[in-house]
Amino acid sequence: MNSTREDGEGLVHVAGEIPLQTTAKTFTLDEANEALRQVKESELPGAAVLQIA
Numbered sequence: 001m002n003s004t005r006e007d008g009e010g011l012v013h014v015a016g017e018i019p020l021q022t023t024a025k026t027f028t029l030d031e032a033n034e035a036l037r038q039v040k041e042s043e044l045p046g047a048a049v050l051q052i053a
Contacts, residue, residue, distance in 0.1 A: 027050055
């Protein structure tokens with residue numbers, strides 16, 4: 001299926017009307033294994049983010 005520029009613009013317009021709520025949990029690099037475990041076990045309601053600095 002090919003998408004046109006008009007299709008993309010329509011999607012952006014509709015997406016702006018949908019109330020999305022995102023969540024992220026930050027882990028230190030030392031907690032990377034715990035972050036991976038929580039992702040694997042579906043224990044996070046959103047994204048896992050590794051903070052490396």
